[in-house]
Amino acid sequence: MVFVISRSGVHRDQRFRSWRLKLTVFATSGVAAGAVCGAVLGWLGGMLLPASSRIGLAVIGGLGAATVAVTGIAGKRVRLPQWERETPQRWTRGGALRSAAFNGAAMGSGFTTRIGFWLWYVVPVGAVLSGSPVAGAALYVAYAATRIFITSVLFVSRIRLTQRFGRSFTSVVRTILAQRGIADRVSTWQLLAVSISVLISFNL
């Protein structure tokens, strides 16, 4: 995409407009993908699972999440079921807007690339167990919008970030990536909090 945008012969004002357009497509696609995923999962949960089954599954899920969280806190990583891959590079060759749309959808849906954290499963499982398309969409949109928003803020503020830290943006990003350990610990403790909350809410 970078090559498509930065090629010669593109006027300055068009380039300026294009990043806004790409960002808009990226954000819209991401949030829409999240809304669709959540609505479909919530609808499926409501259609296929009666309320009593959803409560039972929530309790089982809460116990499972607590087990995973406690194991993680104890220092043992439980292998995460996920599609271990990154965003396909071929998307960058399909045009700027198409690439932005596909990347946004991948980020908003979350499951087509590396997931990384058990806490992510709260989103689809919560959507299914809500049994409601509206509730499922609301939960999934909270995830998608946050992911898209953070990425968008990083993008539009990249110059200020560079000036603030006195390093290249790539270096700043590497610093963010180096916080994986903190993210792991926070997400694990949050998973424990969710599991305890679920179990308490169903009087266990």
Place this chain on the structure above:
Amino acid sequence: MSPLGSLRMLSDPVLSTSHPSMGIVMRGAPVATILLGVTCGVFASGNGMSWLAPVLVVSAMLAALAQQTLP
């Protein structure tokens, strides 16, 4: 996708001189707070639950935040 990957996808290196857009963070904070409240409300009303809704919604947001550290 990592922040670096997203940046590469979105970036326009020719234009990378200045974007006085840091204000989006300041404007985004209250908007995010309102969205969080609305989302919790929608999720709670659609799911027949109250106090568990914010826990789940915050978890979803934290998961999104944590994923920024993925390579």
